[in-house]
Amino acid sequence: MELVLAILITVVGASTPILIAALGELVVERSGVLNLGVEGMMLIGAIAGFVVQFHTGNPYLALLCGAAAGMAASLIFGFLTLSLSANQTATGLALTIFGTGFSALAGSSYSARPVTLMQPLFPAEFYSSPIIRVIFGYSFPVYFSFVMVVAIWYFLHKTRAGLILRAVGENDQSAHSIGYSVIGVRYLAVMFGGAMAGIAGACFPLLLTPQWAERMTAGRGWIAVALVVFASWKPFRLLGGAYLFGLVMTMELYAKAGGGPLSAVPSELWAALPYIATVVVLVLISIRRDASTNAPACLGKPFLPAN
Amino acid sequence: MTLSRRTFVKVGGAALALPLLGSRAFAQLEKVKIGFIYVGSINDNGYNYAHNQGRLYVEEQLGDKVETVFVENVPEGPDCERVLRELAQQGCNLIFATSFGFGDSVVKVAAQFPDIAFEHATGYMNGPNIGLYNARFYEGRAVCGTIAGHMSKTAKAGYIGSFPIPEVVMGINSFVLAARKVNPEFTIKPVYISTWNDPAKEADAARAMIDQGIDIIAQHTDGPAALQVAAERGIVGGFGQGADMSAFAPDTQLTAIIDHWGPHYLASAEAVLAGTWTPGNTWEGLKENVVQMGPYGEKVPEDVRAAADAVKNGQIDGSFHIFTGPIKDNTGTERVAAGVTMTDAELLSMDWYVEGVEQPA
Structure with missing residues (x-):
């Protein structure tokens, strides 16, 4: 039982940054923009968060600066793709490459320097028993990620602003013709996505491993991008998807480290499981005739006003 | 600047001596230029960091007699060949390829530059100008x-x-x-x-x-x-x-x-300077100081330190092999x-x- 609780705690840690980054990307894609620079923005957020935590020791300020750094990086992407109508796929890939290099440069004098981990949000008396710890034992970003799932769902489906954002993503020409600023809405969405990716990146030095290492996000930005498709652009499915991936990634390690029946599963199968799960989910989605894939109709297309 | 008679004689003498220097594959040198390629970042706090510390050690020990260049984050594959060739053309006399996967590229490029000494870490393919080195x-x-x-x-x-x-x-x-x-x-x-x-x-x-x-x-x-x-x-x-x-x-x-590669790098650099470099195959450890042990943590009690020291010293004097x-x-x-x-x-x-x-x- 205790082991199950311990596994749960590790799963939450592994899933949180992926969930936060994917939530940001979900909003970006709902506005019709495909930003493949999530990994790069996460790394920029990670180094910004690390540097601030190292110098100030204030993890909330570190998260905030991570968000600001991610947002600044996303503005490069926004300017190129929205103002200059550059190709979104190529620009997003370039942003990832830039983020990898820039974070390495900015972090080059911070090797061999540990920071302190972010403390849990609630005081220790709250989670004296292990079961309560599974619920109340985490630091701020974990609760933030859950709140954001609900908030983004509410925003997209229950508010007028969310309706406008979806309209821009589904049919930019119509939204434009009735007077909404397509470019303006998309800029805001891209900046929100950048801030979320920055926070997700800052979670690495603050929550998972209190140090700076080059490329420390190790491809999780790409998992976040894939999850948005996996979740068919729906926030609650995204929550499920992020935890499914987190669970599989964590179970692989627990199974390898422990005895018992799970350790008989070959490690190659564990490594393949997230991808098998993706294929299965995509098949299930496409079997359901009534629902389309739910992809925003204008996803990835530059907006050029008809008149 | 006018050419004084004394300088003229010096330059002339040097020019005359030049063909003599070139007559051997590995001639004596005034100054050695060393190239290093690393598979990762020099800030990884580990393997590549240690190799770079070795490079700095050579610079510190040899002063003006050495110039070093390094390229980090070199992927193992065709890109490595390009980097090696670039280093060779920049005039390096000695090149260290510090990762196992660089081997094939070293073999190819070394054949094209027979006057340059190559050394490959943790590898197994040597050649007339390819030495191998590793640590225990x-x-x-x-x-x-x-x-x-x-x-x-x-x-x-x-x-x-x-x-x-x-x-x-x-x-x-x-x-x-x-x-x-x-x-x-x-x-x-x-x-x-x-x-x-x-x-x-x-x-x-x-x-x-x-x-x-x-x-x-x-x-x-x-x-x-x-x-x-x-x-x-x-x-x-x-x-x-x-x-x-x-x-x-x-x-x-x-x-x-x-990992303390410095002494090995220094020995190779000195051999190239002296014109005595030959492709070796070294696998050195605690005894040669290429592998070092860090200080014991405070938690480690005296008797355990003594037992650990015994194992360490046994491997240094050769009386113990694990x-x-x-x-x-x-x-x-x-x-x-x-x-x-x-x-x-x-x-x-x-x-x-x-x-x-x-x-x-």
């Missing part, structure tokens, strides 16, 4: 294993590996053999994570092992993530790998294995007979685990 990291693992055997209360350690290559397998076996000399019940479960650098995964692997009852952790990946988790969870301890990582976990690091039989593998079959020591070739192709290692999935 397993000697350090034996010291760590001795400490683990004494200090573990659960008699169970975790070991995070990158890939099951002989270098890593050898380290795990050395660690377990040394620990079982102290505590015959000692076991290890290796977990391979299929990467050299993914700190979050290393940390989660450490959590997974600690949650399942290990109280000492060792790793063969590039960073200090596992050690930090050990500190966070308050287990008995862990070890630094590649470099002293005590800055990350001052109370938890029991000792560290430090791979001396009898050694059984983890299926119970005897692999090395009593009194027999495994050869270097056998060690470098090791693909089986000794008794006490739970077979990884």
Whole structure:
């Protein structure tokens, strides 16, 4: 039982940054923009968060600066793709490459320097028993990620602003013709996505491993991008998807480290499981005739006003 | 500037002497230019950092007589060939390729530049101008294993590996053999994570092992993530790998294995300067100071320090070799007979685990 609780705690840690980054990307894609620079923005957020935590020791300020750094990086992407109508796929890939290099440069004098981990949000008396710890034992970003799932769902489906954002993503020409600023809405969405990716990146030095290492996000930005498709652009499915991936990634390690029946599963199968799960989910989605894939109709297309 | 008679004579004399210098493949030099290529970043706090420290050591020791250049994050593959050729054309006299996967490229480029000395770390393909060098990291693992055997209360350690290559397998076996000399019940479960650098995964692997009852952790990946988790969870301890990582976990690091390539790089640079460089094949360890042990952590009691020192000193004076039989593998079959020591070739192709290692999935 205790082991199950311990596994749960590790799963939450592994899933949180992926969930936060994917939530940001979900909003970006709902506005019709495909930003493949999530990994790069996460790394920029990670180094910004690390540097601030190292110098100030204030993890909330570190998260905030991570968000600001991610947002600044996303503005490069926004300017190129929205103002200059550059190709979104190529620009997003370039942003990832830039983020990898820039974070390495900015972090080059911070090797061999540990920071302190972010403390849990609630005081220790709250989670004296292990079961309560599974619920109340985490630091701020974990609760933030859950709140954001609900908030983004509410925003997209229950508010007028969310309706406008979806309209821009589904049919930019119509939204434009009735007077909404397509470019303006998309800029805001891209900046929100950048801030979320920055926070997700800052979670690495603050929550998972209190140090700076080059490329420390190790491809999780790409998992976040894939999850948005996996979740068919729906926030609650995204929550499920992020935890499914987190669970599989964590179970692989627990199974390898422990005895018992799970350790008989070959490690190659564990490594393949997230991808098998993706294929299965995509098949299930496409079997359901009534629902389309739910992809925003204008996803990835530059907006050029008809008149 | 006018040309004085004295300078004219000097320059003329030098010009006359020039053909004499060129008559040998490896001539004496006034100044040596050395190129280094690294597979990762010099800021990884581990393997590549250590190689770069070796480069700085040479610069410090030789002063004006040396110039060094380095290229980091060179992928193992065709790109490496281009980088090597570039270094050769920049006028390097000596080039160190510091990762196993650079081997094929070194062989190709070295054939095109017969006057340049190449040295390849941890490789196996030598040539008329390709030397090989490696370090006996397993000697350090034996010291760590001795400490683990004494200090573990659960008699169970975790070991995070990158890939099951002989270098890593050898380290795990050395660690377990040394620990079982102290505590015959000692076991290890290796977990391979299929990467050299993914700190979050290393940390989660450490959590997974600690949650399942290990109280000492060792790793063969590039960073200090596992050690930090050990500190966070308050287990008995862990070890630094590649470099002293005590800055990350001052109370938890029991000792560290430090790669110290400096002396080897210096010797090669001096040989090139003197014109006496020949392609060697060195595999040096604690004795030659290429592998060093970090300071003991405060937690390590006096008697354990003494036992660890004995293992260290035995390997330095040659009286102790961790791979001396009898050694059984983890299926119970005897692999090395009593009194027999495994050869270097056998060690470098090791693909089986000794008794006490739970077979990884």
